[in-house]
Amino acid sequence: GQQVMQIPQYQHVQEGEDFTTYCNSSTTLSNIQWYKQRPGGHPVFLIQLVKSGEVKKQKRLTFQFGEAKKNSSLHITATQTTDVGTYFCAGPPYYGGATNKLIFGTGTLLAVQP
Amino acid sequence: NAGVTQTPKFQVLKTGQSMTLQCAQDMNHEYMSWYRQDPGMGLRLIHYSVGAGITDQGEVPNGYNVSRSTTEDFPLRLLSAAPSQTSVYFCASSPKGQGFVRAFGNGTRLTVT
Numbered sequence: 035g036q037q038v039m040q041i042p043q044y045q046h047v048q049e050g051e052d053f054t055t056y057c058n059s060s061t062t063l064s065n066i067q068w069y070k071q072r073p074g075g076h077p078v079f080l081i082q083l084v085k086s087g088e089v090k091k092q093k094r095l096t097f098q099f100g101e102a103k104k105n106s107s108l109h110i111t112a113t114q115t116t117d118v119g120t121y122f123c124a125g126p127p128y129y130g131g132a133t134n135k136l137i138f139g140t141g142t143l144l145a146v147q148p
Numbered sequence: 149n150a151g152v153t154q155t156p157k158f159q160v161l162k163t164g165q166s167m168t169l170q171c172a173q174d175m176n177h178e179y180m181s182w183y184r185q186d187p188g189m190g191l192r193l194i195h196y197s198v199g200a201g202i203t204d205q206g207e208v209p210n211g212y213n214v215s216r217s218t219t220e221d222f223p224l225r226l227l228s229a230a231p232s233q234t235s236v237y238f239c240a241s242s243p244k245g246q247g248f249v250r251a252f253g254n255g256t257r258l259t260v261t
Contacts, residue, residue, distance in 0.1 A: 067248045076238055076252040122190055135206060138190040
């Protein structure tokens with residue numbers, strides 16, 4: 035079946051350092067979505083990218099969707115302690131099925147040391 | 149708006165017992181879904197619904213039943229609990245056509261012994 039892998043599984047950074055997580059799907063995705071889950075909490079939607087090669091920014095966060103619509107990345111510039119949490123990518127497969135039938139990536143846990 | 153409300157927050161079951169995880173949303177969202185979250189595996193879709201009276205299977209539907217008699221409610225039934233169903237369960241909802249999850253519930257932590 036379809037798989038969405040994220041690397042790294044875990045990243046520990048000093049506050050102020052940059053951070054990047056990569057998302058790779060075994061199949062083409064209709065779109066890519068990113069979610070953040072704080073420890074002990076529930077996932078929260080961050081952003082959705084739809085077009086091949088699309089790049090979007092939210093303050094210190096930069097999101098990219100690959101040309102082949104099979105991979106994506108999230109880059110955080112100058113991390114802060116509020117960035118702590120697990121970041122998940124997700125997307126519906128590009129076969130015309132229900133767009134809400136999401137496949138989630140394995141997640142990257144970010145720890146930020148003050 | 150309360151958003152997506154899940155009950156209970158914690159539950160311990162013995163193997164073979166059955167139970168229902170409740171989920172209700174007050175945002176009039178058409179789409180609702182259930183996910184389970186296990187360490188290192190992200191969230192996996194169990195069942196989803198695109199509207200009242202319509203449900204479909206996700207990635208890991210075995211051992212679970214759902215129904216959607218109203219727009220607001222989407223209960224998840226465990227028919228005969230197994231230790232492999234120990235997990236954190238999240239209910240989610242979205243408006244029709246949005247394509248991403250607008251709101252998650254706070255989760256139910258289920259342990260099956």
